[in-house]
Amino acid sequence: MTIRGAWLAAAAMLAVAAGAPPARAAEADFTICASCHGMGGVSYNFETPSLAGQQSFYAITQLFLFRAGRRTSEAMTEVAKPMSDADLGAYSELIGRLPAAAPAPGVTADPARMKRGAVLAEQYRCTTCHGADLAGAKQVPRLAGQREDYLARALAEFRSGARVGYTPAMNETLAGLGAAELGDLAHYIAHVSTLTGVAPAASAAPR
Ligand code: HEC
Ligand code: HEC
Numbered sequence: 064m065t066i067r068g069a070w071l072a073a074a075a076m077l078a079v080a081a082g083a084p085p086a087r088a089a090e091a092d093f094t095i096c097a098s099c100h101g102m103g104g105v106s107y108n109f110e111t112p113s114l115a116g117q118q119s120f121y122a123i124t125q126l127f128l129f130r131a132g133r134r135t136s137e138a139m140t141e142v143a144k145p146m147s148d149a150d151l152g153a154y155s156e157l158i159g160r161l162p163a164a165a166p167a168p169g170v171t172a173d174p175a176r177m178k179r180g181a182v183l184a185e186q187y188r189c190t191t192c193h194g195a196d197l198a199g200a201k202q203v204p205r206l207a208g209q210r211e212d213y214l215a216r217a218l219a220e221f222r223s224g225a226r227v228g229y230t231p232a233m234n235e236t237l238a239g240l241g242a243a244e245l246g247d248l249a250h251y252i253a254h255v256s257t258l259t260g261v262a263p264a265a266s267a268a269p270r
Pocket of ligand 2 (some may be wrong): 124188206
């Protein structure tokens with residue numbers, strides 16, 4: 064049990080002891096999420112994002128978009144639909160506490176694609192918003208440690224307009240880019256973060 068979990072349990076016991084009905088507190092249980100997003104939020108599933116180290120503010124905006132049907136995903140619409148505002152808060156808080164981890168092993172880096180990706184990342188200023196270490200901040204997502212297949216899909220969907228963000232930042236950023244360039248960017252981002260080093264997966268599994 065986490066400190067917060069323990070605190071909630073203690074608060075509920077106190078409420079019972081005082082004769083009051085236990086407060087209805089949203090408790091986030093990561094077990095169901097882990098079935099797709101992996102233990103500790105490190106995803107081994109194709110096109111399913113890792114959540115380890117993700118920004119909690121970004122997570123809540125995305126859960127909100129899924130719940131409202133503004134970001135389409137069959138799996139996540141199903142997951143987010145029954146969530147209350149308190150649930151959105153509890154899950155995004157939990158995600159924000161998952162320690163950043165090395166990504167699940169993927170395709171090996173191709174030097175030519177890495178070179179092209181680096182030039183594009185510089186030209187389109189990815190790090191000005193996502194941070195020099197690609198860790199993101201607030202509503203800007205962490206990209207470091209993310210799966211390449213998921214990154215490629217996310218970029219393609221922003222580019223085509225199929226994915227609408229909480230802000231139009233990405234749709235605008237990628238406006239002039241073609242499919243091959245997006246692929247090179249995804250390849251570069253996925254590998255540069257492993258080269259610059261992401262803290263190895265912590266032994267403490269969430270909850
Ligand atoms: C059945 C599989 C499945 C389950 C269960 C699931 N997810 Fe997801 N989740 C996905 C997929 C697939 C995506 C990517 C959707 C897309 O491509 O737009 C996603 C995306 C997300 C995102 C956005 C991540 C990003 O980088 O943009 C968040 C946040 C998220 N899930 C949280 C959760 C939480 C919290 C739970 C548990 C309550 C959960 N998910 C359960 C499959 C799942
Ligand atoms: C002007 C700021 C800005 C710039 C520049 C920018 N991004 Fe983003 N990016 C964002 C924001 C904000 C989001 C979240 C959008 C949303 O609400 O869905 C995002 C989302 C993303 C996502 C989705 C991550 C996920 O987990 O689903 C990817 C991938 C991404 N950006 C890659 C890039 C790349 C690659 C570049 C450079 C070519 C770039 N970004 C440049 C602000 C920016």
